[in-house]
Amino acid sequence: MENMPFDYRILTYKTNLHNFAISFTKNLDDANDLVQDTYVKAIKYANLYNEGTNLKAWLYTILKNTYFNNYRRNTTRSKIFTVTEDYHSHQLLKSSTTNAGVETLINEDINKALSMLPEDYSIPFLRYFEGYKYQEIAEEFSIPIGTVKTRIHMARKILKSKLKMYAKKNTRSGISDAFAS
Structure with missing residues (x-):
């Protein structure tokens, strides 16, 4: 054998x-x-x-x-998708009428900001955001773990600056949390 x-x-x-x-x-x-x-x-x-x-x-x-x-x-x-609060219909009606359009615009802004990232930063950032560990990303791209951490940090920093208009307003949507370091 x-x-x-x-x-x-x-x-x-x-x-x-x-x-x-x-x-x-x-x-x-x-x-x-x-x-x-x-x-x-x-x-x-x-x-x-x-x-x-x-x-x-x-x-x-x-x-x-x-x-x-x-x-x-x-x-x-x-x-991430587990809901821990009970919402009443009057709360859902108020939030659903305004959020559909706002969420679409926010998602477009996020996608636009992601597309403007250099590929060296965007790919490790997206892998990390998908749940991969630093070590797994480093092995996948055959780069040192420190480089992975730096690229993810830089991606966060760039995205934070491009999406700063959402930093305070939309903390409940998780935008500021996703880019926090």
Whole structure:
């Protein structure tokens, strides 16, 4: 098996990985996605695998870490959309009539400001905003973690200056929070 190309060797563990993924996800489709993500990462980081070590354990570790990272990211997203207050119809009527247009304009301004960022700043910032960790971003772009932090900081600073008209007025919409450092 050692003489087989790396891509083929990892495929020999598909059934084992799939069973392991099902134990985490409890869902066939999610398990399939998790195994696929594991293979993508294994191929991407094949240079980090030390020949002669336990390939199956290495793949299991990637699968487990991928699951927990995605779980953490999804949990964070679900927390953002959780409503903790009870709204009465008279409150919703008042806010919904004015917010639809205002929110559209705010989103257009945010998208315009994002498009004006240099690509070196915008891509790491968006990855961070999506829930990726500094280390994950650094690995994806093969740059030092300090560079990632600097680029995200600079993106925030530029966006803050371009969107300063929303800083005080719309703190409830989360705009000032998203760009706070």
